[in-house]
Amino acid sequence: MAARGRAQNGRTGESDPAKVVRAQAALPPGDPVRKAYDDLVASMNISGAEVVRRAILALWKAETGAGAALQEAG
Secondary structure: OOOOOOOOOOOOOOOOOOOOOOOOOOOOOOOHHHHHHHHHHHHHOOOHHHHHHHHHHHHHHHHHOOHHHHHHHO
8 A cells, every 4th residue: 555645556646638627635534634624614615626636736836936827827
């Protein structure tokens, strides 16, 4: 089993841009990430999927500094 949060060969990485990608993460009760997820859903009044979308964009911007490029594309 791969370390938590680490890409697994053959399962993650580059995706076909013509197909829908479904991101999945197990968040069991008692996991601090689950608490954060539940709090965000409730406090922001948004869906769990929207929490994941915003988290991905925030992480991507932090890692690449690509916020300006995203606004131009969008």
